[in-house]
Amino acid sequence: MTQPSAGALSTLIEIAENPTGYVTRWKTATGGKAIGAFPMNFPAEIAHAAGVLSVVVQESREPITSGRNLLTEFYCGYTRNLADQAARGRLDVYDGFFLADHCIQLLGAVDVVREEGNRPVYFGQLMASMGDPWTRTAVDGKMLSFREELAEFTGRTIGDADLARSIRLFNENRRLLRSVFDARRAGDATFTSAELQALVKSSMVMDKEEHTALVRRALAEARAARRDGRIRLHLSGHFCHAPRPELLRAIEDCGAIVVDDDLFHGTRYISTDVREDVEPLAALSQWYLDRNVSVPCPTRVQHDVDWDAYLLDSVRASGADGVIVLMAKFCEPHMLYYPELRKALNAAGVPNLLIETEHEGLPLESVRTRVEALLERIRHSQLANA
Ligand code: SF4
Numbered sequence: 001m002t003q004p005s006a007g008a009l010s011t012l013i014e015i016a017e018n019p020t021g022y023v024t025r026w027k028t029a030t031g032g033k034a035i036g037a038f039p040m041n042f043p044a045e046i047a048h049a050a051g052v053l054s055v056v057v058q059e060s061r062e063p064i065t066s067g068r069n070l071l072t073e074f075y076c077g078y079t080r081n082l083a084d085q086a087a088r089g090r091l092d093v094y095d096g097f098f099l100a101d102h103c104i105q106l107l108g109a110v111d112v113v114r115e116e117g118n119r120p121v122y123f124g125q126l127m128a129s130m131g132d133p134w135t136r137t138a139v140d141g142k143m144l145s146f147r148e149e150l151a152e153f154t155g156r157t158i159g160d161a162d163l164a165r166s167i168r169l170f171n172e173n174r175r176l177l178r179s180v181f182d183a184r185r186a187g188d189a190t191f192t193s194a195e196l197q198a199l200v201k202s203s204m205v206m207d208k209e210e211h212t213a214l215v216r217r218a219l220a221e222a223r224a225a226r227r228d229g230r231i232r233l234h235l236s237g238h239f240c241h242a243p244r245p246e247l248l249r250a251i252e253d254c255g256a257i258v259v260d261d262d263l264f265h266g267t268r269y270i271s272t273d274v275r276e277d278v279e280p281l282a283a284l285s286q287w288y289l290d291r292n293v294s295v296p297c298p299t300r301v302q303h304d305v306d307w308d309a310y311l312l313d314s315v316r317a318s319g320a321d322g323v324i325v326l327m328a329k330f331c332e333p334h335m336l337y338y339p340e341l342r343k344a345l346n347a348a349g350v351p352n353l354l355i356e357t358e359h360e361g362l363p364l365e366s367v368r369t370r371v372e373a374l375l376e377r378i379r380h381s382q383l384a385n386a
Helices: 008-017 017-029 045-051 075-085 105-117 135-154 158-184 193-205 208-219 243-254 264-270 280-294 309-316 332-347 365-384
Strands: 032-039 051-054 095-097 121-122 231-237 257-259 322-330 351-356
Touching: 008 017, 008 193, 008 208, 017 032, 017 051, 032 045, 032 075, 032 365, 045 051, 045 135, 045 158, 045 280, 075 095, 075 105, 095 105, 095 135, 105 135, 121 135, 135 208, 135 280, 158 208, 158 257, 158 264, 158 280, 193 208, 231 243, 231 309, 231 365, 243 257, 243 322, 243 365, 257 264, 257 309, 264 365, 309 332, 322 365, 332 365, 351 365
Parallel strands: 032 051, 032 095, 095 121, 231 257, 231 322, 322 351
Antiparallel strands: none
């Protein structure tokens, strides 16, 4: 279905940069329906089992114009861009939309998608409170409602055997991608962080079997490289949409190498498999609950799980010398949690830097100066402790 160019990795990068092009080609080739799923927790396995292409709606690179007055300026760049894409008809390639999350800004943007388009939009928010006695039952109910809605949307029954097959394919894809991220933690520098982002972002867009095959080819074609002596960094944060590849490249060009992350377009998306040994819908409920333990998320409430403790454990495990927190400007859940993160990193003596991102305007020179200052700080402390 894809038209491979110079190599499989180039094809994956092209698809990550132009999701709409892929969705259009997929629909033409298969005659199937595509849905836009909003980040970060929609159980896409159910859509796959219904024969639908489920695509995590990505931020586009176009400047915001028509959608400017649909949401206020203090919504995050992703949600303002979503509203703009809806207003300009850029989301018309999707036959419907599904939401499983709670962020108030995202809800506002999805409301605009509903108002501006003529496609069905299903609001099926999964519980944000993860540890209450009623949580599991409520999550089970939501998973059932996703199955019912998708069955109605496609006019097709979604049986347990279909769902079990989709779960296997998604797990296989996650395992493959995780093996690349695990190799990076262990010292493999074959792929840059921008290339790893493209592997994950294209997985959010493509048919899973096709993506798995293409990633296998990209791995076979890659030239292995070991990590050198550059400063090792962990990238943290940035939910819902991908940090710009040029930002990732600027960080690495300063003399750093990214060895781990908890980004949504990275470790967070592929963190958790769905159990294959229990009833499929129940397994998806468990997956949703497990994800917040694998990589805690500030859009969820769970008293026995801490993002700061997770981050410190990850930094110790990967041997990262420092942390760069990437925060989408006005991302409320992240802004509320960040002081705790910074306090924990400072208390543990982990050098860290906050970089805020916006939809428009990336001050690369200022980013470089600040990253270089962080790296200098790390070198000094390494010399002092030598
Ligand atoms: S979680 Fe943050 S990035 Fe995602 S929609 Fe909400 S405010 Fe935007």
